[in-house]
Amino acid sequence: MTWVEAIGWLGAALAITGSAMKTIIPLRCIGIATNIVSLTYASYMGLYPSMVVNMILLPLNGMRLYEMLGLIRKVKLASKGDLSMEWLKPFMARRKIAAGEVLFAKGDSANCMFYTLSGRYRLNELGIELPGGRVVGEMGFMSPDNTRTQTLECLESGEVLSITYDQVRQLYFQNPEFGFYFLRLASERLFHNMERMEAEITRLRAAAPVERPVEETVSA
Incomplete structure (x- = not known):
């Protein structure tokens, strides 16, 4: 097995793992890792449709993860006394x-x-x-x-x-x-x-x- 094939199998394993996640933050983290690995594999194999899909999903997963982490941080601050929500x-x-x-x-x-x-x-x-x-x-x-x-x-x-x-x-x-x-x-x-x-x-x-x-x- 070549290292390129190993990357492909790693991407498949990450995709399966992501589907098993029950909470949104681990799902987004696994999704980002999957996008990076899949993008690397698609680049070496010349799989252009896969490259385009992962180039779109990577910033989207990153943005959603950033929004959720920001929400949690603000909720923590609000819980200390700010009830304005x-x-x-x-x-x-x-x-x-x-x-x-x-x-x-x-x-x-x-x-x-x-x-x-x-x-x-x-x-x-x-x-x-x-x-x-x-x-x-x-x-x-x-x-x-x-x-x-x-x-x-x-x-x-x-x-x-x-x-x-x-x-x-x-x-x-x-x-x-x-x-x-x-x-x-x-x-x-x-x-x-x-x-x-x-x-x-x-x-x-x-x-x-x-x-x-x-x-x-x-x-x-």
């Missing part, structure tokens, strides 16, 4: 919203989440206004029945970015690290909401009038 912007679609438009209503089926670029928005049931630069609607992804618990209304026209839960699931299952950090971010948002609710309950209890005991009332 700006790292999802490249995967989201832009949409203009008019004043008075309801993005979703309480009880609706939830299938996407939003990032507010500009304008003003309000969660009606809570009476909370959301300025630009906020993520809203992500908790529906975690809920068992995927229904909205709030109504989001636009108070001042602006733009939002949206990403469907199907796209989030694709990112979630393509890379285990992404899934881990997304769960951590969602948990942090959930605990933040619980703390705000507990603070509101404490405030209401402190503001409530103190009832006098029955015995004291009768004796008086």
Whole structure:
């Protein structure tokens, strides 16, 4: 067996190995190695169609690997306290919203989440206004029945970015690290909401009038 044939067999082995990969990053790495080896083999053998295919796939695999590694790096940074999820912007679609438009209503089926670029928005049931630069609607992804618990209304026209839960699931299952950090971010948002609710309950209890005991009332 010549060294050229050995390279050809190596390329075949790498292609089979790549097909067996279950996660996207190892798949892209094996794909890059396969493209390099196959391109070398095709060059020596004069297989021009194979050369063209691998010359196209090599930068494509490299670009996708770079994007995924960048996403993981940004998610790690976000998990340390940045809950804006700006790292999802490249995967989201832009949409203009008019004043008075309801993005979703309480009880609706939830299938996407939003990032507010500009304008003003309000969660009606809570009476909370959301300025630009906020993520809203992500908790529906975690809920068992995927229904909205709030109504989001636009108070001042602006733009939002949206990403469907199907796209989030694709990112979630393509890379285990992404899934881990997304769960951590969602948990942090959930605990933040619980703390705000507990603070509101404490405030209401402190503001409530103190009832006098029955015995004291009768004796008086």
